[in-house]
Amino acid sequence: MALDLYYMPLSAPCQSIRLLAKAMNLHINLVHVDLMKGEHMKPEFLKLNPQHTIPTLVDNDFVLWESRAILVYLCEKYGKNDKLYPRDPKKRAVVNQRLYFDMGTLFKRFADYYLPVIFQNQKFSEEKLKQLEEAFDFLEIYLGKSTYVAGDKITVADYTVLATVTAMKVAAEIDFSKYANIERWYAQLSEEVVGHEEVCVQGAQQMKPFYDAAKKAAAEE
Helix, strand or coil: EEHHHCCCCCCCHHHHHHHHHHHHCCEEEECCCCHHHCCHCCCHHHHCCCCCCEEEEECEEEEECCCHHHHHHHHHHHHHCCCCCCHHHHHHHHHHHHHHHHHHHHHHHHHHHHHHHHCCCCCHHHHHHHHHHHHHHHHHHHHHCCECCCCCCCHHHHHHHHHHHHHHHHHHHHHHCCCCCHHHHHHHHHHHCCCHHHHHHHHHHHHHHHHHHHHHHHHCC
């Protein structure tokens, strides 16, 4: 088995794959791709992934990108049981919904609010902030109904949401104090998930200067 992960340490989607690999005791060869230097546009990477996105997983002759798809693939191919990605159709459907929630709502609204300011010198949008806070409300409701994001046992959905929320808390310094369920879940997983500090927290700290600069520029306008 030869698993290569093309990644950047500060990327939350990349972090979720690394957390899962630790949980499953999978050895992954990490291949650093520096988006800031345009390394994702090199011909050899475009040949692997024409969308030139990270994370990108190479499993021998099989190539896959989109982090939530990679999470599911690793569970289905290398999982010794179905604990992290249940086979029961209803339980799996909830896990899938939460994976899509992170991709299409929680992480997306976080990126939509901050990234145009960080990389395109745009101004913060009040409307986008309201949409992001609505995503927090959704997550708070989910976690009010179960211990974990998709039920009473940890699943792959927790790994992707944990990486996202860590970026929010550590890099962007978002205050979740009014979200008791999110805070309870985050404190629990911070202790429970192997590699959270090393992978997510340290990765988010690398991204923090970008958020700090954006907030400082906005405050000075």
